[in-house]
Amino acid sequence: MSKSYFDETHCAFGHPKSTFMQWMLTVDHKRIGIMYAVVMFTFFFVAVAAALTMRFELFAPGQQFIDAHTFNQAFTLHGVVMVFLFIIPGIPAVFGNIVMPLMIGAKDVSFPRLNWFTFWLYIVGCIVALSSLFNFNIADGSLVFNFADTGWTFYAPYSLNTDTNVVTTLVAAFILGMASILTGLNFLVTIHRLRAPGMDFFKMPLFVWGIYATAWIQLLATPVIGITLVLALLEKYFGIGIFDPAKGGDPVLFQHLFWIYSHPAVYLMILPAFGIMSEIIPAFSRREIFGYRTIALSSAAIAGVGYLVWGHHLFTSGMSDLAKTMFSFLTFFVAIPTGIKFYDWIATMYKGKIILDTPMLWALGTIITFAIGGLSGVTIAMIGADIHLQDTYYTIAHFHYAMLGGVVFLFFAGIHYWFPLVFGKMYSEAKAKFAFYTLFIGFNLLWFPMFIAGYLGMPRRYFDYLPEFHIYHQISFWGAIIFVSGLIFMFYTLIQGMRNGKPTTPNPWNATTLEWHLPSSPPPLENHTKVPYVDFRPYEYHHGQPVVKFDENMKRID
Amino acid sequence: MLEGFGSSAATFAADIDNMLYVNLVLSVVLFLSVVAPMFYFAWKYRASKVKDENIENITHHTLLEITWTVVPTIMLGVFFWYGYATMKTLRTMPDASDAITVQVEGSKWKWRYEYPANSNGYVHKLGGAFTKPVVDENGRVIEKGSMGKSALYVPVGTNVILEMTAPLGDVLHSFFVPAFRMKEDVVPGRITKQWFKADKVGEFDVECAEYCGTDHSYMYSRIVVLPKAEYEAWFNSNDDTPKGNYAKGGDAVLQLHGCKSCHAVTTDKQLIGPALKTRTLTKDQVLDVIKNGQNKLGYDMGAMPAGLATGTDAQEIAAYVAGGLKGTAPASFAACSSCHGEDGKGQFGTAPSLVSYDATLLAHVLKHGKKGMIGTMPAFPYVSDEEVSAMAEYLNSTK
Numbered sequence: 001m002s003k004s005y006f007d008e009t010h011c012a013f014g015h016p017k018s019t020f021m022q023w024m025l026t027v028d029h030k031r032i033g034i035m036y037a038v039v040m041f042t043f044f045f046v047a048v049a050a051a052l053t054m055r056f057e058l059f060a061p062g063q064q065f066i067d068a069h070t071f072n073q074a075f076t077l078h079g080v081v082m083v084f085l086f087i088i089p090g091i092p093a094v095f096g097n098i099v100m101p102l103m104i105g106a107k108d109v110s111f112p113r114l115n116w117f118t119f120w121l122y123i124v125g126c127i128v129a130l131s132s133l134f135n136f137n138i139a140d141g142s143l144v145f146n147f148a149d150t151g152w153t154f155y156a157p158y159s160l161n162t163d164t165n166v167v168t169t170l171v172a173a174f175i176l177g178m179a180s181i182l183t184g185l186n187f188l189v190t191i192h193r194l195r196a197p198g199m200d201f202f203k204m205p206l207f208v209w210g211i212y213a214t215a216w217i218q219l220l221a222t223p224v225i226g227i228t229l230v231l232a233l234l235e236k237y238f239g240i241g242i243f244d245p246a247k248g249g250d251p252v253l254f255q256h257l258f259w260i261y262s263h264p265a266v267y268l269m270i271l272p273a274f275g276i277m278s279e280i281i282p283a284f285s286r287r288e289i290f291g292y293r294t295i296a297l298s299s300a301a302i303a304g305v306g307y308l309v310w311g312h313h314l315f316t317s318g319m320s321d322l323a324k325t326m327f328s329f330l331t332f333f334v335a336i337p338t339g340i341k342f343y344d345w346i347a348t349m350y351k352g353k354i355i356l357d358t359p360m361l362w363a364l365g366t367i368i369t370f371a372i373g374g375l376s377g378v379t380i381a382m383i384g385a386d387i388h389l390q391d392t393y394y395t396i397a398h399f400h401y402a403m404l405g406g407v408v409f410l411f412f413a414g415i416h417y418w419f420p421l422v423f424g425k426m427y428s429e430a431k432a433k434f435a436f437y438t439l440f441i442g443f444n445l446l447w448f449p450m451f452i453a454g455y456l457g458m459p460r461r462y463f464d465y466l467p468e469f470h471i472y473h474q475i476s477f478w479g480a481i482i483f484v485s486g487l488i489f490m491f492y493t494l495i496q497g498m499r500n501g502k503p504t505t506p507n508p509w510n511a512t513t514l515e516w517h518l519p520s521s522p523p524p525l526e527n528h529t530k531v532p533y534v535d536f537r538p539y540e541y542h543h544g545q546p547v548v549k550f551d552e553n554m555k556r557i558d
Numbered sequence: 559m560l561e562g563f564g565s566s567a568a569t570f571a572a573d574i575d576n577m578l579y580v581n582l583v584l585s586v587v588l589f590l591s592v593v594a595p596m597f598y599f600a601w602k603y604r605a606s607k608v609k610d611e612n613i614e615n616i617t618h619h620t621l622l623e624i625t626w627t628v629v630p631t632i633m634l635g636v637f638f639w640y641g642y643a644t645m646k647t648l649r650t651m652p653d654a655s656d657a658i659t660v661q662v663e664g665s666k667w668k669w670r671y672e673y674p675a676n677s678n679g680y681v682h683k684l685g686g687a688f689t690k691p692v693v694d695e696n697g698r699v700i701e702k703g704s705m706g707k708s709a710l711y712v713p714v715g716t717n718v719i720l721e722m723t724a725p726l727g728d729v730l731h732s733f734f735v736p737a738f739r740m741k742e743d744v745v746p747g748r749i750t751k752q753w754f755k756a757d758k759v760g761e762f763d764v765e766c767a768e769y770c771g772t773d774h775s776y777m778y779s780r781i782v783v784l785p786k787a788e789y790e791a792w793f794n795s796n797d798d799t800p801k802g803n804y805a806k807g808g809d810a811v812l813q814l815h816g817c818k819s820c821h822a823v824t825t826d827k828q829l830i831g832p833a834l835k836t837r838t839l840t841k842d843q844v845l846d847v848i849k850n851g852q853n854k855l856g857y858d859m860g861a862m863p864a865g866l867a868t869g870t871d872a873q874e875i876a877a878y879v880a881g882g883l884k885g886t887a888p889a890s891f892a893a894c895s896s897c898h899g900e901d902g903k904g905q906f907g908t909a910p911s912l913v914s915y916d917a918t919l920l921a922h923v924l925k926h927g928k929k930g931m932i933g934t935m936p937a938f939p940y941v942s943d944e945e946v947s948a949m950a951e952y953l954n955s956t957k
Contacts, residue, residue: 157728162771290618332634335634378585
């Protein structure tokens with residue numbers, strides 16, 4: 001039996017004997033990706049717990065078991081952890097690391113040591129974020145829960161006035177941003193320099209395109225949030241007055257700076273997810289993808305236009321009407337390439353052979369949920385509609401349909417798709433499908449009522465609500481219960497598969513891209529035995545079988 | 559559904575609803591254009607029915623691709639146009655000469671309205687904080703929250719312009735009227751505007767839609783649309799309340815000015831500011847005043863100097879005052895009684911009462927604000943003398 005990357009590894013320095021230290025010091029992109037996944041999903045469950053707390057509190061009007069201030073801290077915790085610790089590192093940190101180098105036939109990323117450093121920088125960011133949860137009371141040695149109560153958007157002037165631990169949270173976001181920049185840099189260089197010979201940009205798998213577009217956003221947009229956070233710190237400690245109207249500053253400026261990053265950031269989240277979709281659809285339709293070029297270029301287009309639309313978060317902020325018009329107009333140009341992708345995916349299914357395994361179920365489920373998420377986004381891109389719907393539950397429902405029903409669902413799709421590649425074992429298909437249906441039903445029950453409640457005037461971030469909205473909160477509550485049960489069951493199934501799953505071959509899905517042409521499963525430390533020569537398109541099928549085949553020395557044998 | 563939501567109460571509310579209806583119909587069309595073929599293909603080309611040699615690798619179809627680019631683009635153009643046109647309606651302010659302009663101030667956590675002077679030169683100032691609903695131990699609402707007498711009163715069929723701002727040092731809020739389908743942020747240091755023309759007589763909820771802290775979810779107000787004659791009669795009177803039986807007296811005044819959002823009145827609970835049940839000073843507060851002096855009340859007579867007593871003397875005084883001035887006064891209390899009186903009840907215009915609220919103290923604090931041990935209480939300069947005495951009388955009755 002050949003050795004896999006679980007048996008041996010390269011370290012950033014030294015040659016430690018203990019397995020634990022080998023994991024701590026590993027520079028192997030696959031191991032780092034797994035470690036990201038472990039940490040991120042731990043935080044994911046923390047954020048889910050915060051959200052569930054809110055749902056319990058909102059089950060009935062009035063105060064149930066936490067007070068308004070704690071509730072405000074709970075939604076801040078949910079937002080900060082989900083956004084900065086989970087979904088921004090997200091798919092790039094996990095699958096960008098594990099799969100992207102395999103897809104382009106590389107032995108690792110360009111800067112493995114930097115990759116190691118980035119992971120630990122991310123951990124430092126997480127620790128700082130955790131330290132902002134509590135104030136340590138020196139007098140009696142007790143911990144007082146004092147997490148920020150600003151919402152994850154940290155809008156000035158509230159964030160500059162509150163007594164909670166906003167500063168520590170800002171520092172954490174700054175460090176996590178730095179990690180994000182370094183990840184982007186590393187991936188950009190990797191994709192430019194380490195593609196297998198012959199693989200030009202239009203022979204890259206579409207997931208690599210997604211990661212590539214994302215990496216540019218990470219590199220170019222993230223510094224803006226860094227600057228914003230530093231300005232907030234300077235304002236708080238030195239009173240420079242840039243956001244303080246009493247000194248001639250402008251609180252709305254904070255919103256502009258914040259969204260200049262945070263809007264492209266949602267494309268940073270969704271583009272790799274779209275990449276996963278583009279991998280799964282052809283593999284489970286057993287045919288070549290429809291419109292390869294338009295899908296690839298639409299990712300680039302979304303990344304480009306995505307920089308110019310941040311103002312649609314400010315339609316009711318007091319911004320000038322001309323600016324609103326421009327931002328609204330530009331926003332619709334994001335919808336067009338996104339729509340084209342969807343039609344390309346559907347067309348890929350035409351005259352294929354649709355195999356409804358778990359990854360495909362997740363992908364098709366996401367087409368439904370993300371279509372709702374995307375179209376409800378188009379609704380609030382209309383200025384007049386947004387004046388009514390801004391800051392209501394409608395916006396919350398839209399955001400969760402796009403981020404959870406889009407990014408996270410596709411993340412789950414990717415987990416089920418690449419699971420046999422990463423572990424060389426298979427989870428139980430029946431259980432995984434059951435988990436999908438539970439999550440899909442729970443998800444829609446949880447968020448769809450919010451569209452209606454929002455239209456009827458239920459504002460977001462409300463600890464208490466008027467009795468008129470009771471029914472919508474109740475339905476959401478039961479949806480949340482089903483959803484969380486599904487989550488627990490899904491992770492239980494995956495962990496079970498990881499421990500006792502049936503061993504798989506290197507290419508269990510009959511897929512075409514290079515990560516499925518490894519010599520053994522799980523893959524060896526340095527991936528492919530030889531760097532292949534790539535003079536073929538990424539999704540070539542003939543009569544439902546992959547066209548390109550390799551022998552154990554990566555020689556074409558088809 | 560919120561009060562008045564379904565009645566399409568402002569002139570432009572129907573435009574917004576029509577736009578959302580068009581958007582919904584076209585969105586459903588777009589949604590089905592993706593999801594319907596998805597289900598159809600997943601069924602028609604299901605694995606059990608497709609022979610491998612029948613799979614076709616179609617990768618391009620120019621006409622189709624142009625269609626699914628151009629048709630949705632046209633639909634998006636329609637959406638943009640609707641959004642733009644309704645924005646123009648909502649954001650084009652009517653001529654000020656043809657409208658009533660009301661100043662709106664949003665602050666933590668209340669709305670206040672100030673009208674132009676009426677024919678008598680009287681300026682109506684309305685608004686205040688929302689009373690939270692009363693909930694039993696199972697979380698059931700026993701008593702709905704209420705606005706009391708605080709509301710924005712407007713005539714039906716008349717343009718109303720809201721000029722909105724928040725005090726410097728406060729935070730963002732957003733004036734959201736779901737029944738009118740309108741909303742605009744309230745920004746410290748800026749004046750933002752919105753307008754409406756109410757179609758129907760009735761009452762309509764106002765919510766704060768921009769997160770503003772602990773009591774964000776209780777920052778309600780109400781717009782009361784009156785028949786024109788009733789509005790005119792009210793506007794030209796000097797009575798702030800057009801109709802209804804609102805309790806006069808101190809409690810209503812405290813409610814009106816939002817005192818209750820920071821101060822507990824009938825209990826000893828410490829909210830953001832100290833409880834108002836009696837003037838309960840803690841030992842720490844008394845010691846702080848003795849050590850650092852007191853010049854925050856804005857007394858014309860001058861500040862209380864620091865260090866009038868030290869050491870055990872100060873401790874004794876603090877214990878005595880915090881205990882409600884019961885029992886025998888320590889000898890060192892002589893340092894205080896020369897100004898605050900033997901009974902600690904203060905002297906008019908010179909020194910505040912240490913045990914109960916008097917009108918002078920309240921007037922000074924309300925006029926100048928106060929930097930306390932916990933935070934800064936802003937000034938409330940618009941509270942009238944009558945209101946101050948009502949408050950003082952009421953507060954001393956709560957002992």
